[in-house]
Amino acid sequence: AQTVTQSQPEMSVQEAETVTLSCTYDTSENNYYLFWYKQPPSRQMILVIRQEAYKQQNATENRFSVNFQKAAKSFSLKISDSQLGDTAMYFCAFMILTANRDDKIIFGKGTRLHILP
Amino acid sequence: EPEVTQTPSHQVTQMGQEVILRCVPISNHLYFYWYRQILGQKVEFLVSFYNNEISEKSEIFDDQFSVERPDGSNFTLKIRSTKLEDSAMYFCASTRPGWDNEQFFGPGTRLTVL
Numbered sequence: 001a002q003t004v005t006q007s008q009p010e011m012s013v014q015e016a017e018t019v020t021l022s023c024t025y026d027t028s029e030n031n032y033y034l035f036w037y038k039q040p041p042s043r044q045m046i047l048v049i050r051q052e053a054y055k056q057q058n059a060t061e062n063r064f065s066v067n068f069q070k071a072a073k074s075f076s077l078k079i080s081d082s083q084l085g086d087t088a089m090y091f092c093a094f095m096i097l098t099a100n101r102d103d104k105i106i107f108g109k110g111t112r113l114h115i116l117p
Numbered sequence: 118e119p120e121v122t123q124t125p126s127h128q129v130t131q132m133g134q135e136v137i138l139r140c141v142p143i144s145n146h147l148y149f150y151w152y153r154q155i156l157g158q159k160v161e162f163l164v165s166f167y168n169n170e171i172s173e174k175s176e177i178f179d180d181q182f183s184v185e186r187p188d189g190s191n192f193t194l195k196i197r198s199t200k201l202e203d204s205a206m207y208f209c210a211s212t213r214p215g216w217d218n219e220q221f222f223g224p225g226t227r228l229t230v231l
Contacts, residue, residue: 033218043206045160045222091160095218104150104162104173105210105220 002027004092004108012114013082020067021077021111023092031097034068035105036077039089048090051075079113087115119143121223123209129229130199138194138226140209148212149192150220151184153177155205163207166192199230 004025013019025034036048051059051068058066063083067076075094079086092108122141130136142149151163165172166184183195192211196203206227210220 042224043154043227044224045208045210047219050219093160095220097218103218104165104175105152105160106162107160109159 002029002094002096002106004094004106006092006108006111008111009109010112010114012116014116015082015084017082018078018080019082019113021079021090021092021113023075023077023108025073025075025092025094025108027073027094027096029096033095033097034066034075035091035093035095036064036066036075037091037093037107038086039091039110040087045091049077082115084115084117086113088113121209121211121221123207123223123226125226126224127227127229129231132201132230133198136196136199136228138196138207138209138228140192140194140211140223141190142192142209142211143213143221144190146211146213146221148172149184149186150210150212151194152208152210152222153205154208154225155202160208163194196228199228201230204228204230 032053034051038046038048049061049064063080065078089110091110093105095103095105124139149166152160154160162175164174164178181197185193206225208225209223212220
């Protein structure tokens, strides 16, 4: 079965601190993408960062970076210098790449992150 | 910047009624998706659609659900006879041709079944 596990239902950190959100996944496939999505109170789904499984280098997007450990099937998100606007639900997700390219995304249950002033 | 749009933002309906949720994908996208998120739970895949037919559907997508691309721009999700447990946020997404597979999500429609 293809699953995503986020072991931290809720986290709180002070503004400007660094926080790491954990994620593990399970798949027997070798070709896939991993994602972190942010869902603020508006409930819009916003792509934060993406990692191709074939790439060894960890993806970074400004204050957001990942620690991708393929053998361990681990994909954590680090938010540096956290800001109040980072308060949101964060979903870890992955997508198996197939030949027909209409690939569905499988989501974890999410981690609710609170940035405290 | 092009974006996926969805209407209505909130739909309230009585149990047993039919609802149609509408999505306008980004214009040059070819693959379309519906996802569902019951309040407080994870986002779940419902169905993917390509070339005017369903590519894949989940166990959730039973005979009460259907999708259609009636006019080349809209992409609709119909629920024939709504149940209380259909209350959820419904997200439409679309993907452009190419190799990055990024799915662009719409803002969602909140469906409340009474």
